[in-house]
Amino acid sequence: MNWQAVGAIYRYEMARFFRTIAQSFLSPVLSTSLYFVVFGTAIGSRINEVEGVSYGAFIVPGLIMLSVMTQATTNASFGIYFPKFIGTVYELLSAPVNFFEIVLGYVGAAATKSLLIGMVILATATLFVDLTVLHPAAMVAFLLLTCLSFALFGFIIGIWARNFEQLQLIPLLVVTPLVFLGGAFYSISMLPPGWQTVTYFNPVVYLISGFRWAFFGTSDVPVALSLLAIAGFLLLCLAVVWAIFRTGYRIKP
Amino acid sequence: MPAIVETRGLTKVYGDGTEALKPLDLDIEEGEILALLGPNGAGKTTLISMLCGLVSPSSGQARVGGHDIITRYRDARALIGLVPQEIALEPFQKVWDAVRFTRGLFGQGRDDAHLEDVLRKLSLWDKRRSKVNELSGGMKRRVLIAKALSHNPRVLFLDEPTAGVDVDLRRDMWNMVADLRRDGVTIILTTHYIEEAEAIADRVGVINHGELLLLEDKQALMTRLGRKTLRIELRRPVEAVPGGLSGYDLELAEDGRSLSYHYDTQGEGTGITALLQDLSREGLALRDIHTRQSSLEEIFVDLVKGEDA
Numbered sequence: 001m002n003w004q005a006v007g008a009i010y011r012y013e014m015a016r017f018f019r020t021i022a023q024s025f026l027s028p029v030l031s032t033s034l035y036f037v038v039f040g041t042a043i044g045s046r047i048n049e050v051e052g053v054s055y056g057a058f059i060v061p062g063l064i065m066l067s068v069m070t071q072a073t074t075n076a077s078f079g080i081y082f083p084k085f086i087g088t089v090y091e092l093l094s095a096p097v098n099f100f101e102i103v104l105g106y107v108g109a110a111a112t113k114s115l116l117i118g119m120v121i122l123a124t125a126t127l128f129v130d131l132t133v134l135h136p137a138a139m140v141a142f143l144l145l146t147c148l149s150f151a152l153f154g155f156i157i158g159i160w161a162r163n164f165e166q167l168q169l170i171p172l173l174v175v176t177p178l179v180f181l182g183g184a185f186y187s188i189s190m191l192p193p194g195w196q197t198v199t200y201f202n203p204v205v206y207l208i209s210g211f212r213w214a215f216f217g218t219s220d221v222p223v224a225l226s227l228l229a230i231a232g233f234l235l236l237c238l239a240v241v242w243a244i245f246r247t248g249y250r251i252k253p
Numbered sequence: 254m255p256a257i258v259e260t261r262g263l264t265k266v267y268g269d270g271t272e273a274l275k276p277l278d279l280d281i282e283e284g285e286i287l288a289l290l291g292p293n294g295a296g297k298t299t300l301i302s303m304l305c306g307l308v309s310p311s312s313g314q315a316r317v318g319g320h321d322i323i324t325r326y327r328d329a330r331a332l333i334g335l336v337p338q339e340i341a342l343e344p345f346q347k348v349w350d351a352v353r354f355t356r357g358l359f360g361q362g363r364d365d366a367h368l369e370d371v372l373r374k375l376s377l378w379d380k381r382r383s384k385v386n387e388l389s390g391g392m393k394r395r396v397l398i399a400k401a402l403s404h405n406p407r408v409l410f411l412d413e414p415t416a417g418v419d420v421d422l423r424r425d426m427w428n429m430v431a432d433l434r435r436d437g438v439t440i441i442l443t444t445h446y447i448e449e450a451e452a453i454a455d456r457v458g459v460i461n462h463g464e465l466l467l468l469e470d471k472q473a474l475m476t477r478l479g480r481k482t483l484r485i486e487l488r489r490p491v492e493a494v495p496g497g498l499s500g501y502d503l504e505l506a507e508d509g510r511s512l513s514y515h516y517d518t519q520g521e522g523t524g525i526t527a528l529l530q531d532l533s534r535e536g537l538a539l540r541d542i543h544t545r546q547s548s549l550e551e552i553f554v555d556l557v558k559g560e561d562a
Contacts, residue, residue, distance in 0.1 A: 002327070008357025012343075012350075019345065087341030091400070094305040094335050095358040096327040253267060253308050 005097045009105025010112075013079050017113050024113065025120060028067045032121045035063055036128040039185065050187050051218045056129040061212040062184030063125070068118040068143065069150045069179055069204070073171045076110035076154030081167050084158075084251065093252060099245030103155060110151035111144075118143055131215070138223075139214035145230045146207055150175075152237035159244050159251060178204040183212075188220040203229055255319060256280035257332075257408055257439050258304065262313035265299050265463075273299040274463045276313060281441060283407075286434060288450035288471075289443045290553055291460035297443040298338060300460070301410045305335045317408060331359060334406030338413045338443075340393045344386035348377055348396055351385060352403045359404035371402045374429060391422045398429070409433060411442035415449060427453055447550035451475075461557050474552065476518065482545045483514040483525060488538035495535040501528055 017024050040056030047055040083089040092102055125131060133139050154171075161167040182204030188196055199205055200221075210226025213219035219226070243249070258281035265274040274296045281287055289297045302308040304315055306326060314321060320328035342351065352368050372378045375395040380388060385396060394414075401409060411430075415423045430440055430453055444450055450457050451471070458468040467474070490509035501524065504513040516523045532539065 002360040004357045004360045004362060008354050011357075012346075012354050015350070016345075083343075086343065087337075087339055088343055090305075090307055090335070090337050090341060091355060091358060093307045094330060094333065095355075096330040096360055097358065098327075248309055 002095075002097050002101050005095060006101050006105045006108070009092075009102065010109045013106060013109030014112065016079075017075070017109070025117070028071065028117045029120055029124050032063055032067065032124050033128075035059070036125065040128055050190075051216070053216050053218075054129065057131055058187075058212075058216075059185050060122070060125045060129065060131060061215050062179075062182075062208050064118050064121050064143070065146065065182075065204075065208050065211055066176075066179045066184050067121055068114045068146055069175055069207075070171055071117050072110055072114035072147050072150035073154035073157065073175055075113050076107055076151040077158035077161065077167055077171070078154075079106045079110055080155055080158035081161050085164075089251060099242070102245075103152070103241055107148065107151040107155050110154060111147040114147045114151065115143065118147070133215050134217045135214045139211065142207070142211045142214055142226075142230070145234060146211070149230060149234040149237055152234065152241060156237060156240050156244065159249065162250075178202055179208070183208050183220060203233060206230065257283040258315070258317050258441070260300075260304075260313065260315040263300075263303065263310055263315050264312045265296075265303060265308060266311045272463055274303070277465055279458075279465065279468070281408075281439060283439050284434065284437045285455045286430065286440045286442070286453055287456045287458060288454035289441065289458045289460055290445075290447065290450055291443070292445075292557060295460045296463040297460050298412055299463075301335070301412055301441070301443065305333055305410060306330055327360075331404070332407040334401035334404065334409045336397050336401045336409070336411045336414055338416065340390065340397060342385045342393055342396060344384070346385055347382055348372070348385065348388075348399075349381040351396060352399050355400040356403040361404045367405070368399075368403060371399050374432070375399050376425065390417070391419050394418055394422065395425075398426070402433075406438065408439045408441070411440065413443055413445065415444065415446060423449075447553055459553060459556050466556055475546070480515055480547050481518055481523075482547070483516065483528075484543050484545065485512045485514065485532065485539060486541040487511060488540045491537070495537070497535045498528075498531055501531070 036056065039059055044055035044059075049055070050058045083092065122131075157167065157170045181199065182202050183199070188199050188205065188209075191199060206221055206226045206229035209220040210223055210230070213223050213226070244251075258279070260277050260279045262276045262278065263274065264272075264276050266272050277300065289300070291297050299308060303310045304317060304322060306322065310323075314323075316322065317329040318332045320326075320332075322329045346354070349368070349372075352372065353363070356364070356368065369378065372381055375398055377392070377395050377399055380392060385393060388396065398411075398414070414426055418426070427449075430442075433440060442449075442454075454471050456469065457471050457474055459466045487510055491505070492509060494503050494505050494512070502515055504515075505511075506513070514525075514528060516525065
């Protein structure tokens, strides 16, 4: 195991994050605050409690998930796409490292960044609403698993993308809609029965539901199912990443 | 002593069917400087890329330091430093961080003294806190070299290292190559510049169309293939080569003032003595004579042309 290399990649990626600190931290904090102002205060004051929780508090887990998923995906995808784009990927390929070490460095850093952003958003949220977390350990576990699996997912996109457009495409056209439609801002039970069935095909529903359960003890789907879903997604991403490095897909002719 | 780099039947056929490298058997001795010459697309970069892990071989084997580049890639790659042809650097990184990054990637712990030494030798020490995108093209190339040397490689690949660089850098680079060679580092460089190979290489290989046409000690090569030309300047111009000299392979210059005689230094006899006697018998007065050995470039052009014909 080449830990020096893992550390070098990880430090490098984290340095990139702190170099663009305004973009990295301020923008998620600002957008979260805006969500609270608009949904929590302006609209939320006209909405009754959802499942026994004030609407402002109800949307906190969904908001964190929205940011964490998009940040993990975009950070990891950009992290590996950029070396491909500027040609520095030659260094990774010629170094005595294996695929696991490369993934650990890039995905580990992207997961850390999105975890930090998730924490910052949570901290910001406490400024707007009263929050108690019923199952803190489960909350951290869900957050970690989500950061990790979506960072892996982003890594795959970064390898696959041939240009910046493709790089933006998946987070914009897939992740954001799935999160919005995955119950980030409402409970699935508020939908008409037909749409409820459709919603169960959206994998993000399980993540948000499980994460919200960790906060308030209520969920749209059983918690075990949520855990299973996130574990399944993680394994799927791992399998794809493994296949990519086995075949040298789009990085090694 | 076993070769530090060996290939056996190494080939590369790209996905589109291009045969970039035909089966190659090559032994590179530890501590030597090998120059690979060849036109664009000859297969030089493909060969280097395979040895360094950027491109997967289609068939055959290769070993670096006795380690198979596929099954023991960690051991093999740890010995290698690569300076790529294109400048590829993270633009916002500082020079110092860039060099440290590579050292870490190659599994080595922090060694600031070594990195300082490398940066000083490449005149980069003053720029260590500059961002890469603030540097000139020549300086960026120095950074690439510093990165390749950051982990004390035993084998250094320089892919077209002096393409488009200024005289200063080229001189520094040649000095650096000489230093590394003293330390026993094996250097494999590809180049278009024949004078570069001529100046610093121990052995020269010529590649064209994915095939190693020749691999020889530079001096031996130049002697073996080096034809010499004797140029005879005449005191008075002549209109044609006198009939008595028709037995010699002589070329008359357009102004009729000089004759060129080509001969082979390795031949049984050069024929010079007889020629000089015959010249005086024909009554030609000589103003001057000089000889010239063909350069590596001429040898190279002859080889590649012969291949293409």
